[in-house]
Amino acid sequence: MKHWYALYTKPHKEQRVCSSLESKGFETYLPTVKIRKNGNYKLRPFFSCYLFVRADHSNGLFSLRWTPGLRRVVSSGDQPVVAHTRVGFQYAPMGETSLHSSSSTLANPLLSRPA
Secondary structure, eight states: OEEEEEEEEOTTOHHHHHHHHHHTTOEEEOOEEEEEETTEEEEEESSTTEEEEEEETTTTTGGGTTOTTEEEEOEETTEEOEEEOSSSOOOOOTTSOOOOOTTSSOOOOEEEOOO
16 A cells, blocks of 8 residues: 655755656655745745655565665654655645645644554
């Protein structure tokens, strides 16, 4: 069964990891926010050094290990942590400002160990 997992990347490599995983067929989510800098708006990752991937725990996570720019899958001990989306994020296509929740307040993904 596929779940969402948080990935920890090298600094400023979130987009590179996201693109690499998408080219391998993974579903990814990189929350972004518009930042105004020198009069121009740019999209920046909302969580610096983090993004999310939907993968199968048994064989999908192992294939992530050698992704350029990826440091590790967020884990508790030796178990990857599942990011639940009930209160957290709504999936939005890459490139859109995509921080929303059903309660109209900004909420982070809830993390728990897999059952």
